[in-house]
Amino acid sequence: MNIPGYELVETLGTGGFGTVYRARQLSVRREVALKIDSRPLTSERDRRRFMREVTAAGRLSGHPHVVAVYDAGVLADGRPYMVLELCPGGSLNDRLQDRGPFQPAEVRDIGVNIADALAAAHAAGVLHRDVKPANILVDQYGNPGLADFGLASMPTPGMESSATREALTPAYAPPEAFRMDEPGPAGDVYSLAASLFALLSGRPPHFPPDRQLSIAALMAAQQRPVPDLPGVPTALTDVLRRAMAFDRNARIPTAEALRDALAAADLQSQTPLRTVLAPPPELGGHTTEPVSDPAPSGAQARGLSQGLVLGAAALVGAGILGAGALIAFAPDSGSGTGSNPNNPGATGNGTGGGTTPGKGTGSGTGTGTGNANTAAADKKLYGVETVTANCPAALVPGARARCTRTAECWSGGVWVNGWILSMSRVDCKEPHGRQVFAIALMPSDGETGDRDLLGRNPTVRKVCSRNVLLRSFQGRAAKYRSWKWDVAIIPPSQSQFERGDRVYRCVGEVPYNQKLVGGVFRPR
Known part of the structure; x- marks a missing residue:
């Protein structure tokens, strides 16, 4: 396969909707993720879908928490491709499956960053409509970024903007999506809150313990209150509960408001999770009943070094799921990313001994004794x-x-x-x-x-x-x-x-x- 200006290095992930390669952009000598769709653009609807994703992502590429799009085009056989920022940290879904639930403070910070990205998207007239842990990737600096705008819409008068249920990820879709209502910013608010809930609990909200799901059962469950989570501060749970209100008119109305509510949540009473729920893989975009969600396989036992190699496979988002832990660099590499924060410029030898109580500096003004x-x-x-x-x-x-x-x-x-x-x-x-x-x-x-x-x-x-x-x-x-x-x-x-x-x-x-x-x- 020959794409002018790019050299393919290795395959990062393959799924039903395409393949992602690690590639080298020759003009600027940088590594990128090259996503090639397996579906040729054979109809006007296909062309609109591709242009919608490119345009939506392109509008937001300057935001620090949106995965950047560098280039796009169409191969000779009609298959479209996109050139994206390489995110070696993989997706949050990878991390969830490999390492289990996140700590509340980490989830709060992720939520603030992604809510800010959604606020910028909505201000630019873009709805994402497929926010989920698999579509939040981690870049080389450890920052989370929103990816995969394949279902994004930019509503304008006279423009078709509603998605079919076949294109949704049921576990994170808002209630109004199943009624085929016109999408709006409140839907992205719900999906982000549901994603944050999954990071805290190990599985999406309203998801049954036996991991067997029907759409009818999910729609009924969405009307029930969001439960408390063991070890999670009530202030954080309350924000997510309000963001996932069944009636979108009662929901936290905007991504900006969700961002501010998360930032203001008091986590001082936080304690570690007392139970770890087995996190399921992402649910696919279909409405077959029942939707089976098998338990994770040996992926949970993979080590961090293997996660480093496989983590970037999640770059394609929906339909192409990678595997790997949230780790991009060894923590003691000495300088730059992965440097020792307590001994900058060192080679990982720490700060030395002598730190036991009674052998440090004096109290008060710390003049030393x-x-x-x-x-x-x-x-x-x-x-x-x-x-x-x-x-x-x-x-x-x-x-x-x-x-x-x-x-x-x-x-x-x-x-x-x-x-x-x-x-x-x-x-x-x-x-x-x-x-x-x-x-x-x-x-x-x-x-x-x-x-x-x-x-x-x-x-x-x-x-x-x-x-x-x-x-x-x-x-x-x-x-x-x-x-x-x-x-x-x-x-x-x-x-x-x-x-x-x-x-x-x-x-x-x-x-x-x-x-x-x-x-x-x-x-x-």
Whole structure:
């Protein structure tokens, strides 16, 4: 097969609707995903479907949480193809099958990002209409992105916009879709909420435990209340419940409103899931009764290294499902993506020893006592040069918290069940969205690399607080106080934690449409 300008490298996935290849775009020497549809464009309806997908995805390719479309065309035999951003992290459905349910904080963050992508799509006049975990992919930086606009519509007066039931994914379709009602933004809101519910519980909402589903039974089940989930904060469940209201007039009305509701959800009462439900594969787009959803096969036992090879197979979305864990890079590779966040530039040796309670720096202002009274000793403890002067975090009693001497800026991140797999350190002179405002040693009663558990420790909450963040701006950077800031925690990776690394960072985050340049908490 010859497609001018592209060199096929390997097959990533094959399904009923086509094949996805890893390819090399020769003009710019980058790897891409090349999706070739198995259905030739033999009718006007087929041509409209293809142009609808290309146009819809193309309108939104600039959004950080939409998988970018680089090129499109038609082969000599009539089969269309699209050239997409390569997403080595695979799909969220892959991750769900391989690793089980996600942690609530991770689901909340995914929901905020994808809801923002849907809000941008709706503002551009595009409805996705097939939001589901298989159509949310993870790029090389660990960011989730919405993919597969094959069912997208751009409603305009006189334009056909309703989808047939054969094209739906029943488990995530809104109730009105089965009534063949005119689609609208509220349908995408429902589908995203149903997807987030599935990430939390292991299976779609209203899905019977025996995994046997009929469309009539599903439509009846959609009228029942969405149940609580063990270990999931009620605030998060309540948002999803309102977003999945059977009556779309009672539903959270817009993707923008869903994004804001998720961002505001209080997760402080969060506890780990106590039960793990076997996640089913994606339901296919058909209405045969019953719809059988067999239990997952040996895919759940695949290791992370195998997931790295197979993860990108999900790039085609509906109809072509890949397999692989949500992992793109080794966590201790030294620099760039997968670098050690607690020892930038190192080769994965962690931050050294000496982090057991009683051997760190002193409490109060953190001026240091015992063996940690020199800059070299402090750097050994924290992995970087730290200071206490003009550092609000250092005033938290007993926290052993400090500030980095120079600004630290970060991007991306891949997490599995609260543990970091990779994180990218970026040059603060380049636009970025995350910056460290405090660095500290874990308290003796909160030593864990799970960021969700770590974030519930009272001492850590005092250090990584909005109050400390707002007091940490320096000089002219105080103008950023009025921005909408979120606080996040970067713990060591699992391998670093096992080697004795007990350093965590408090990070200020800004929305994707706002970017920082230069240090705002420390000089750079």
